[in-house]
Amino acid sequence: MxxxxxxxxxxxxxxxxxxxxxxxxxxxxxxxxxxxxxxxxxxxxxxxxxxxFRTDTERRLRQEIRMYERLYPDLEEREQLLGDAIANLQYKDNEIYGLVFHSPGAPMLDPMEEDGSFVDVDAIPEQELLGYARNKADSLLQRSRLVDAAFGRIFQALSDSATVLPPMILPIKDITYPQVGASTGRKMNPFYKAYVYHEGLDLIVARGTPVLAAADGTVVSASSSKSTGNTVRISHAGGYETVYAHLESMNVRAGQRVRAGARIGAVGMSGQAFAPHLHYEVRKDGAGRDPVGFFFASVSPSEYVNMLYMSANTLQSMD
Structure with a gap:
């Protein structure tokens, strides 16, 4: 060893x-x-x-993350606004069907029932977000097609000469919403100082302003009374009748045929009128209707909304 x-x-x-x-x-x-x-x-x-120092890929990914953080809440808000706009279009479409064509209305749309609110966007998987956006887009496209088809039927009906249209022409040319007074409903009477039912719409314009026929028709009467003063009644197709009261002068007689837009008189304050104005009524089969509801085809949407607001919130009538 x-x-x-x-x-x-x-x-x-x-x-x-x-x-x-x-x-x-x-x-x-x-x-x-x-x-x-x-x-x-x-x-x-x-x-x-x-x-x-950051690489190009990191910078791009960070920019995408920031973009998505801003984009998703904005898209949700815009989707909600678009859904509300389509719902309003549907309501107005059905209103037109009932008011103009006397039909039950367009078929109800099929909106998505799922909740669209995102509590925490970062916690939702990307595939789920993409699926939600795709489903929402398909639903909105389907709803817009239904609305477009409904308006197509409206235009088709309007082009049909046999279609009976209600009195939609403004009885006062170029009237604006500040000149719109109290409409139908319980209003304060300027003489009785009490709330009584007001059967028409007050259009507050200067004495002598021309008054126009709202649609083709036949003059039923052109007479004077203590309450409504000089009053013209016109019968129209489809069971409609329009009334023009407190006129200063009348240019038509009973039995006369008038065309839409023809001058039938001038604004005044005859009868029990607090100031010069036109008291305008629309009746369907004898029942009173809100005249402002027939102005939508003659004014812009914003003007129409303002007229609705003014007529509904004016509590003091002129007669």
């Missing part, structure tokens, strides 16, 4: 021999320390670089 040679060293101070210390352990510890320091420095350099 070979003998193992162990190096020794003489310690002159203590006068003894000892083993030569091994450097392997220290070398390993030193190598590990250098490796750990190098790794730590590499991590710090990477973190500093990623915070200060």
């Amino acid at each position: 070979a003998r193992r040679i162990i190096p020794v060293i003489f310690d002159a101070e203590n006068f003894r021999f000892g083993k030569v210390p091994s450097k392997v352990g220290k070398t390993l510890l030193l190598v590990l320390a250098y490796m750990l320091l190098t790794f730590t420095l590499a991590v710090l350099v990477y973190l500093a670089f990623s915070l200060v």
Whole structure:
């Protein structure tokens, strides 16, 4: 058996021999320390670089995230507005069907019933968001096609010469909503100082303003009374009748045929009238209707809305 040679060293101070210390352990510890320091420095350099410098891909992804954060709430709001607008179109479409064509109305649309509110957009998977947007878009397209088809039927009916149209021409040319007074309903009578039922619409214009026939028809009467003053009644097709009261003068006689837009008299304050104005009524089969509801075809949508508001909220009548 070979003998193992162990190096020794003489310690002159203590006068003894000892083993030569091994450097392997220290070398390993030193190598590990250098490796750990190098790794730590590499991590710090990477973190500093990623915070200060960004790649094109990172910048693009961050921009997309910010865009989506702004886009989704805006899209939800716009979708809600679009849905409300389509619902209003449907309501107006059915109103036109009932008012003009005396039919039950267009078929009801089939809106989506699912809730469209996003509490936390970031928590919703992208595929779910895309599916929601796709379904919403398909639903809105379907609803818009139904509305478009309904209006197509309206235009087709309007082009039919046999269609009976109600009196939709303004009895006063170019009248605006500030000139619209109290409409039908319980209003304050200026003479009795009490709320009584008002059967027509007050159009407040200057004395002598021409009064026009709202549709083709036959003059039923052109007479005067203590309450309504000089009054013209015109019978129209479809069971409609229009009444023009408190006129200063009358240009037609009973039995006379008149065309839509023809002058039949002038505004005045004959009878029990508080000030010069036209008291205008629309009747269907003897029942009174709100005359403002027939103005939608003669004015802009915003003007029509303002007229509705003014007529409904004016509590003081002129007669």
